[in-house]
Amino acid sequence: MSSQQEPVPSDVQSLSYEAARDELVRVVGELEQGSATLERSLALWERGEALAARCEEWLVGARARLDAARAASTGEGTPDAPTDQDGAAR
Template sequence: MPENPVTPAGAAPLEGVAELSYEQARDELVRVVGELEQGNATLEQSLALWERGEALAARCEQWLLGARERLEAARAAAEGS
């Protein structure tokens, strides 16, 4: 297995994921899933896509958890007023 597998787009699987907005991560995750579903990628490419997809899904979850926390805080503040 190569030391630094790359996606077909040329990016390392985890590169730049932490900087993505929710919408960017979601849209890229949809693209990655589509590529995997096509089944045209080599095994190495599929593994790299899978790793990137996992990182993108985790990034989306971070955003959603953060949004939930903000809503709960706003709700608690409104109830306390």
Template sequence: MDGPASGPTAAASHADIAELSYEQARDELVQVVTQLEQGAATLEQSLALWERGEALAKRCEEWLLGARARLDAARAAADDAS
């Protein structure tokens, strides 16, 4: 059985994450972790926060992997030029 934070509704609520910059995603992830650590949320809210945090962490990783690829390409181009 799917919980309230799964399925198409969860996907739609996380669609905005794809538009976030690295800094925006990182800052929101810090807020999510803080909220989870405080433990004041209901179980349903905690699950939704956890899922959003996972999606935010994935977005940050995508940004970092993209940055690494750009650096590797720039280094390769510099090596080819010398």
């Protein structure tokens, strides 16, 4: 999927992580079949891009919440503190 950031459509923006992930799996499956028309394939690709961006938003937000909770519970570092490979604050 592309690295160019475009706005996520409002219908995708309202999806939970699980709903966006499940639809993304369906979209990828349909694209992998290779039986769609070019126009349909492009529409699926664009939808997949939006769904992947939504999933990433959820995951980034979840990571920030976990980092903040870890920092608050240990009294060490800040949510933006660097972490080691295990995700522990350094």
